[in-house]
Amino acid sequence: MHNRKTFKLFSLIVLLILGLTVTSCVGVGTARSGWSGVVAGEESVYLGSGAGKLVALNSSNGFYQWQEALESAASGGGLGCSGATAAVIYSTPVLYGETVYIGDGNGRLYAFNVSDRQSKNVTLNADKPGAIIGNPLVAFDSVYVGSTDGNLYAYDAASLTYKWHYNTGGEIWASPALWQDSVFVASFDKKLYSVDAETGQANWEKPFEANGPIIASPVVFGDTVLVASLDRHIYAVNAETGDLQWSYPAGETDGEAPKRWLWATPLAGEGKIYASCMDGIVYILDQNSGDLVDIIDIDEPIASTPVFAGDRLVIATESGKIYSVNTTSYQKIELRNIDAELASPLGVDGTTVFIHSTKGNAVYAINGETGALLWSTSLS
Template sequence: MIRTNRYWLPGIALFVLAVSLTGCASSQASRFTGSSWPGITATDDAIYLAAGAQVFAIDPEINSELWVYPSEADRTRTFYAAPAVDDDIVVVTDYTDMLHVLNRANGSLRWTFETDNARFIGSAVIGDEMIYAGAVNGVVYALDREEGSTAWTFATERDIWSTPLLDDGTLYVTSLDRHLYALDAATGDLQWQFPANGTELDPEMGAIVGTPSTNDGVLYFGSFNNHVYALDIETRDILWSYETENWVWSSPTFDEETGRLVGADLDGNVFALDASTGEEQWVFDARGPVVGAPILFDREDGQRVAVVSVGTAEGDNVHVLNIEDGTKAVSSVSVEAEFTSKFLFFNTNTSNRSVVIYAPPVLYGDLLLIGDHQSTYQIHALDRETMLERWTFSSVDS
């Protein structure tokens, strides 16, 4: 009956709208869900993982937990930023509003620092006397390393998502307010900012979310205005700039051996530049956003390579590129996991596919650690020579 249809149609439409708006339909079933990706740090004897509600210290030899913090997951807190580690402490920032300082030996809590409801996205940096971190309220905090008291703060105009760079007494901080700040690490006094207010570049600069890298008096960093810059620290002159096809999120990596700067943009263009002139040496199309900084090492066959992880669910998501010419040093690999498609509460299909990787690859001995924010596993450990998966680590099963 037509009369009946008149009432069914809006009902069906309402249902479709509700499903569409509330995201009941899902193409993946991740047990590690959230707003960012796991943070991994490797030292000589352990791997530290910030993933979900807990932070893990892992013994890589036997792939088992050394300690977990907090021992009972606190669902109000989420950890994404890579832990900062030095001789005796591990510093983790959480996605709620707190910085936690732990004993490296056993993961016990030393002290915490709480912001005014501002979450941390970048990691902390550990100095000799202070710990530094920037939060989304735009404030850089310098905290006494032993007691956690605030030594100084510095406010930028927008969120800080990056990890500060501490170099030779200066703290370099990038901000979504489209500036790079150089602060006196001891006092927090502003030494200079780039671009300077009122300069020609000021309105053209984009947000900066990556940590700058530095070499021999030059800072290298990328911006959302589709450029990579080389900045003379002494004169604050732009030595060169390189135009990309999309935003630059990752920190460019300087290679001392070849004098090249390897970076990438969110269109998946991996590039090597002459660090002194900015001249393009090669470009490799990774076919997906590259968010994490490339890592460099020498393979056993003598090739010096750059490894990049790619945010693509289709095809290869880890590439090992010869730094000389950008060709593949070994076949690219696809790090995969099992995914279950869902509609409402029903599982509809289960299959293996590539995981989207935004976390930067991390080197530990002869292992490449790949962070995964989509599947059950937060770390895929690959043999750096053969690229075969040796083991995986899941924080969920702990």
């Protein structure tokens, strides 16, 4: 009788420990893998891998050159799962001279020298760590980067010494954009801000306000700054004053208005705006008036920011289909299906398009005009 009780108690404890260990390791929601894009240098391309590493590949054949792991973050479950987890990288690296700047999901900004691979890093806000989702911007010997803690930060580009920060009312996922001596930053608080690049003071009397959060990065053309909001509108704003110039759709929505999120950053070129939408349509607008010029029906959600490759617009769908659109006739061609989930912005060097699938854990280089696969590298 006594033995039976002991056995039951022992079984209960074993079951409990097993259960607790398993349950404390369980996560919720979609797994974090990041969506870093690829940036091309002279002989190398750089990207943040799904495993939390800054990777350098030979741009002509895709061979590994080097990789550096970003610092891991402490994590803790109820029991058993506490430990370190690899950094998650959403930010696309930025190459400035011989230095690659990249931010991670733990709110650290890194500067890697690509020649000697020496690195520096700084935590943006040690008290209330946010995540860096957008790309850094390097200008005037400074590096500007937004954080989900709601601040736009400025650091000295060489030493990573803190200069100033500007607080917005919401998380910052968008990359900052530069116009003259102003830095534009868009926020989850539905606002677009213009900040003096030197002092960090607001330039506009009041920020421009949309009806929904802004995730896509601002785009500058001429004296206009363009933002696409989750309210499914595209706004063209005067860069000097912050006044609205036009918006699309302008009034009540009609049949050709975006039906889902404008997640990807729009592109501006040759008098046109190309706005890719999660409803599977690329809206082509006139830069000056915001009038709809044409639409290209891709028929699948687009989360990756497209690129221009020569005279073509290259678009990637979430499911991994790559399309090329002639920017004069707006004819589309399916270049290739890489059959991997895509959310990372595309990279480009001339007519070569670089595609990074963090879920597929691979990088592809294709010819943006013919669709020929130049190389592919598994990052496993």
